[in-house]
Amino acid sequence: MTLPLIYVCLVALVTFVYSLALLGFAQGLRNLRKNKRQAFAEWPSVSVIVPARNEAEVLERTLESLFRQQYPGAWEIVVVDDRSSDRTPRILSDLAQTSERLRVVTVTEPYPRSPKKNALAMGIRKSQGEIIVTTDADCVYDRHWLRTMISHMTPEVGIVAGPTAFDLPLEYVPLWQKIQWLDFAVQSFIGAGAIGKGVPASCNGSNLAYRRSVFEEISGYGKLSGVVSGDDVLFAQRVSQNTKWKVVFVTEPASLVHSLPVLTFKELIQQRLRWASKGLAYRGSMLAFLFGIYTYYLLLLSAPVVMFLWPHTIPAIGATLLYKLGCDHYMMRLGTKTFGLMHLRRYFLPYYFLQAIAYPYFGIGGLLLPYRWKGDWYRTARLPRGLGRTMVRFRRIMRPRRTAKSPL
Numbered sequence: 199m200t201l202p203l204i205y206v207c208l209v210a211l212v213t214f215v216y217s218l219a220l221l222g223f224a225q226g227l228r229n230l231r232k233n234k235r236q237a238f239a240e241w242p243s244v245s246v247i248v249p250a251r252n253e254a255e256v257l258e259r260t261l262e263s264l265f266r267q268q269y270p271g272a273w274e275i276v277v278v279d280d281r282s283s284d285r286t287p288r289i290l291s292d293l294a295q296t297s298e299r300l301r302v303v304t305v306t307e308p309y310p311r312s313p314k315k316n317a318l319a320m321g322i323r324k325s326q327g328e329i330i331v332t333t334d335a336d337c338v339y340d341r342h343w344l345r346t347m348i349s350h351m352t353p354e355v356g357i358v359a360g361p362t363a364f365d366l367p368l369e370y371v372p373l374w375q376k377i378q379w380l381d382f383a384v385q386s387f388i389g390a391g392a393i394g395k396g397v398p399a400s401c402n403g404s405n406l407a408y409r410r411s412v413f414e415e416i417s418g419y420g421k422l423s424g425v426v427s428g429d430d431v432l433f434a435q436r437v438s439q440n441t442k443w444k445v446v447f448v449t450e451p452a453s454l455v456h457s458l459p460v461l462t463f464k465e466l467i468q469q470r471l472r473w474a475s476k477g478l479a480y481r482g483s484m485l486a487f488l489f490g491i492y493t494y495y496l497l498l499l500s501a502p503v504v505m506f507l508w509p510h511t512i513p514a515i516g517a518t519l520l521y522k523l524g525c526d527h528y529m530m531r532l533g534t535k536t537f538g539l540m541h542l543r544r545y546f547l548p549y550y551f552l553q554a555i556a557y558p559y560f561g562i563g564g565l566l567l568p569y570r571w572k573g574d575w576y577r578t579a580r581l582p583r584g585l586g587r588t589m590v591r592f593r594r595i596m597r598p599r600r601t602a603k604s605p606l
Contacts, residue, residue, distance in 0.1 A: 235352070243326065247331065251317075312423060356437055359434065379545075380549045406434075
């Protein structure tokens with residue numbers, strides 16, 4: 199068997215397996231429609247935990263949206279000020295005087311391993327609700343958001359995850375922003391589909407609810423408290439693995455949280471590297487799946503070279519790529535319909551071609567490259583000394599010259 203034929207057969211086989219996985223996620227998305235809702239005689243008390251570090255530009259907008267919540271039970275907002283150096287403390291002080299629901303917790307000592315998990319854990323310790331809801335300081339919510347999320351907390355459910363979508367209220371938004379919005383949405387669709395199949399693989403900490411008893415049962419973030427990211431997905435995976443509690447994903451329109459995206463392309467790179475940095479902490483099967491996806495995309499990147507060197511492979515490889523495009527398009531259409539994000543469909547083609555480069559770069563790069571978050575630098579892996587100078591140069595290139603401010 200010749201090398202070109204081996205390549206064609208390998209790409210076709212892996213693409214077929216890839217399509218089966220997508221079909222499984224699609225079935226999981228459809229399963230979410232069967233989620234049960236709980237009719238509470240008395241709604242449980244809720245604590246909304248909001249970690250905030252230098253969020254003065256957006257924090258008032260988020261809290262005003264939270265204050266408008268129509269939740270029938272007792273609930274509170276706990277904002278954890280994580281060593282902010284801007285106007286965040288003053289804003290919180292002023293708002294706390296006007297709202298009895300708002301409680302402010304202040305972090306004074308740095309926690310270099312995972313500042314966000316430290317802030318969340320502190321907020322949870324200081325809160326009182328039976329249900330913990332985590333979100334971010336740059337979000338906007340439907341007024342029935344809390345009620346919708348908690349209504350899915352049936353007796354067997356320990357975690358309720360909800361969708362998050364990026365939104366930037368500006369007249370002109372660059373194309374790269376819109377492509378990454380769709381990419382973020384597709385990742386959410388796949389995560390929701392996996393939960394619908396009973397395999398919690400991904401969720402977002404900006405829209406997550408869980409029982410306080412569940413958090414205590416698995417000792418909070420446990421041994422993974424030192425992983426910079428993963429306060430959401432790693433937590434959900436541990437609950438699924440180590441307890442009998444179920445994890446569900448909500449699809450109702452009122453459950454959708456709107457979050458602000460990063461504002462520059464450099465910040466986008468840093469964000470995606472950070473998200474991928476928790477990869478080595480995934481359970482074995484999930485880690486194998488992710489590296490299989492990265493390898494698959496690296497294989498696809500070599501397709502143009504193979505077709506150039508052996509033109510007779512063009513029909514077979516072309517048909518395989520079209521088949522993959524059809525599978526991806528089906529998953530995208532189903533997800534955008536499920537969560538009411540049809541306006542993102544128009545960016546599918548540029549997203550389709552860029553994902554083959556972006557997925558392996560960020561997936562593998564997040565484990566090797568340094569990334570910047572909230573003014574500090576982090577890196578997952580310890581590299582050989584010979585690469586030290588390279589990393590220093592990379593850091594200098596990626597260090598932003600000035601801090602971008604939100605347009606809001």
